[in-house]
Amino acid sequence: AIQVTQSPTSLSASLGDRVTLTCRASQDINNKMAWYQQKPGEVPQLLIYYASTLQSGTPSRFSGSGSGTDFSFTISHLQSEDFATYYCLQGYSLYTFGAGTKLELK
Amino acid sequence: EVQLQQSGAELVRPGTSVKLSCKVSGDTITAYYMHFVKQRPGQGLEWIGRIDPEDDSTKYAEKFKNKATLTADTSSNTAYLKLSSLTSEDTATYFCTTSLGAHFDYWGQGVMVTVSS
Numbered sequence: 001a002i003q004v005t006q007s008p009t010s011l012s013a014s015l016g017d018r019v020t021l022t023c024r025a026s027q028d029i030n031n032k033m034a035w036y037q038q039k040p041g042e043v044p045q046l047l048i049y050y051a052s053t054l055q056s057g058t059p060s061r062f063s064g065s066g067s068g069t070d071f072s073f074t075i076s077h078l079q080s081e082d083f084a085t086y087y088c089l090q091g092y093s094l095y096t097f098g099a100g101t102k103l104e105l106k
Numbered sequence: 107e108v109q110l111q112q113s114g115a116e117l118v119r120p121g122t123s124v125k126l127s128c129k130v131s132g133d134t135i136t137a138y139y140m141h142f143v144k145q146r147p148g149q150g151l152e153w154i155g156r157i158d159p160e161d162d163s164t165k166y167a168e169k170f171k172n173k174a175t176l177t178a179d180t181s182s183n184t185a186y187l188k189l190s191s192l193t194s195e196d197t198a199t200y201f202c203t204t205s206l207g208a209h210f211d212y213w214g215q216g217v218m219v220t221v222s223s
Contacts (some may be wrong), residue, residue, distance in 0.1 A: 001167070001168060032208040032209075034208070034209035034210075036151075036210075038151075043201065043213040043214075043215060043216060044151065044201075044210075044213060046210065046211065049207070049208070049209040050207075050209075087150065087151055089209060089210070090208075091205070091207070091208025091209050092208060094153070095141070095153040095156075095167075096153065097143075097150060097151040097152065097153060098150075099150050100150045100151070
């Protein structure tokens with residue numbers, strides 16, 4: 001099974017900061033990486049799929065990149081509503097979520 | 107608009123089983139793969155498995171192969187997750203979700219399953 005290593009586990013940042021999360025797959029997954037945002041008590045929301053394609057409605061301050069085994073997810077200018085937990089998901093062979101990154105206000 | 111409506115919260119005894127439902131509206135269930143995802147309290151997301159309602163083929167994550175059974179009823183546009191031999195480790199919120207490609211698009215609201223005597 002494909003393993004996905006997400007880092008960091010948690011991150012403290014300020015409004016307006018630029019933050020980057022990463023996910024590494026245990027084997028080549030082409031571009032089959034997606035990113036989700038989840039707030040407490042809510043359903044995960046798809047932000048980015050196929051590594052870099054923004055889901056309809058996702059603000060342009062969110063971006064994704066990468067291919068093969070290494071992927072990154074960036075929020076360019078943190079807004080108050082962005083403080084949440086983020087998960088990556090590989091969908092190349094079955095499906096595996098990363099362990100999540102909790103983004104907190106510094 | 108596609109919507110997924112899941113059944114209500116469950117309180118179940120250890121050693122028993124539970125069957126959760128996920129009804130699709132706004133489209134036919136056969137247009138999608140149907141998946142279930144587990145989230146234990148305060149923990150991350152785990153993919154359990156998926157069913158293709160077109161032919162009832164299934165795939166499971168290794169750790170859920172003896173725990174979960176996915177079925178679908180095309181006449182009612184509903185997918186089901188049965189969890190067997192329940193333990194406290196199965197206490198979690200279970201989401202259903204759809205896929206057309208390599209990611210999950212539409213999500214149900216989630217259902218909390220509590221395993222307790």
